[in-house]
Amino acid sequence: MLPLRYSVRSFWVRRSRSALTVGVIALVVLALGLLSGLVSSLKQSLEGAGSPKNLIVLRKGATSDSASSLPLEAFQAVRFFDGIALGADGEPLVSPEFLVQPYSLTRTGERDSVSVRGVEVAAFEVHEELRVAQGRVLAPSAGEAIVGRAVAARYRGAELGGRMELGNSTWAVVGIFEAGGSALESEIWVDARELANDVKRPSPYSSLRVRLAEGTDAGALIRRIEADPRFALAASIESEYYAKQAASADGLYLVVGGLALLAGIGAAFGATNTLYATVQARTREIGTLRALGFSRGAIASSFLLEALLIAIAGFAVGAVLAWLAAAVVSAVIGDISLFATSGVSLVSLRVGLLDLAFALALALAIGVGGALLPALRAARLRPVEALRKG
């Protein structure tokens, strides 16, 4: 085997030639890292919105909050089922919620459908990840709203102390909340009854969120809710419900993957060409090595190693660029609005470890794929001819 140092030095000697290939791989890593980061940020924010300790109850057949409506009696009935945790006030932790998507103007004057959730007191105990970061919790029947962190930055009048025009009413923003970066941060919360009055919809609720008591069999409670003959209800564990919503983003991975594949093929061509030139320029050197007794395999693997070094260097540069670009996007543009199954989701672009792992895999594949043919050619050189030719 040729020592590792040989490949490292060879890479370094031809650094200006290798630099372009490194640059190309870095661009590919940048592109893939950013796109994959965007999609996985969206998925994470959706998945983070649900808790395994909660159930979500919808009208049977409704695929999301916004397409569901429940009668008041369903809430009254489900509250007293067994297996539901009790709140600080001794009441069952069942949060009736009402989701509406009115238009709201962004600060730049565009029109979005924003998710407005009507809640009652129980909501703050059931959604335990939610934390009011600035201001205070909304008071019932006072025309007040609290807004998610992402909403506060994007919409007109959504800052603390501002007034938002939503639906037929104007709401005073009294608090800004955080929810661990989840999709809840793209929502506006108001009093459920006030919201129902504003929309003038007959049934005031679209879903129930139920906190399971410690040690409850979730399956049994789900069966009990779904089997109730008075209402057609469907219940699922909240985290599973949101995971299903997040799965709708999987199609975006196809787009990302397709683009990455194209870019990767292009970059592999580049790596191949660079390495071919290297083999050609080093023909005599290779002949000498062979004459000294190094095997074909040793020659081929040293070329592969060199290509991997190029790929890793490209990945390192690209990863830093992607991370910087994500930071710049977050600082300059802020959150990116994406259309998820239930309304606009505001996603803050983060390039995570998994995205970088994808990019690393692609970079290594480019390196190996690009080095294969040149390495074979190097290994096949006949020592005598090679020595004469150079």
Added chain:
Amino acid sequence: MKFLPLVLANLRRSPLRSVLTAAAIALAISLVCLLRTMPAGLETILDYAASGTRVVVLNKAGFDYPLPYAYLQKVRALPGVVSAASWTWYGGMFEVEKGVTFPSFATEPEVIAEVFPDFKLTPEKVELFRSHRDGAIIGRATAQSYGWKVGDRIALKGDLYPVDLEFLIVEILPHDLSPILLFHREYLDQALQAAGSGLSTASLFYVRVDDRSRIASLCADIDALFRNSGAQTLTESEKQYFKSMFSALDAFVAITIAVTVLVALCIVFIAANTASLSVRERAGELAVLKAIGFGRRLVFTLLVTEVSVLALVGGAAGALGALGITLGLHGASTSMMPQLGPLGSFVVTRVIMVQGLFLALFIGMISGIVPSYGASRRGVAETMREIF
């Protein structure tokens, strides 16, 4: 021209490298060509889906907020309005487990043909629809995916409203982009009255205008009419309405385009890199050429021509490839798989192909000029000494 064989021979010297470079350029050009079809393609989809003579009236608060049904009469009375229909979201589910798989709306059968001449309903069909209380018109895509035909009876479960309805399919729309189901407003109203409520609102109005130049003023008139009412309206052209539905995707589209441009750019880098490699390697040979009397300018021209020819071949392959992809999608969407419908609207036009070719030529020249200039200026004696 007499040196063309020399140029071609040089390209054949390292066939694999030439092919790889041309392929890389082809990839970049086809990506760019496909991207260039986007704006026109989206516009085509909108033009196809939206008529130029219709406006949409919504509640200013949003789609979830209903419009009072009484507004429809007032809108119909406005000058310039040919006809107006209300649409009310029913959201029926065929299979409850799958939820709402196609939009269903209650409307007025009497005016449907006047408001939607693009549905191409014959007077007999309209009469058939009108005379069946439970009649329904469905979009072709929906009919195909469930295998329904005219005369079939289907039952839908209510999503938003607590009533289940049965329908008789009386007509299938020739319109590709509408998976909708339309039925009698009265039918829904009666069902709701039986359930104890009734229907006094609508989701939106479609209003047909006599003259498309009046659209802007009519939108303003309608909104002015209800400015001081309980529910204010938002009126816009049908095309604008569709556009705003997709505006939430703008950010994602912009990022994808930016990344694709980045990808194309990096492929151009690759081509430039290869070109400069092949020129640098040939330093000795070029010195010989000059020693036997080839002028500097000629050597430079030969080298640039070589790279440009390669780039042009790659560009042509890329443009043709993009054309092939869009033609393939178009063919597939019109014959076997209508669900691809919108994708068939992306067309690589001749202009786009010519632009692609010019871009390829430009890439070739840029990546050829720098190394060739250096190579053609290098001293003959000096190079010879270095090489031999």
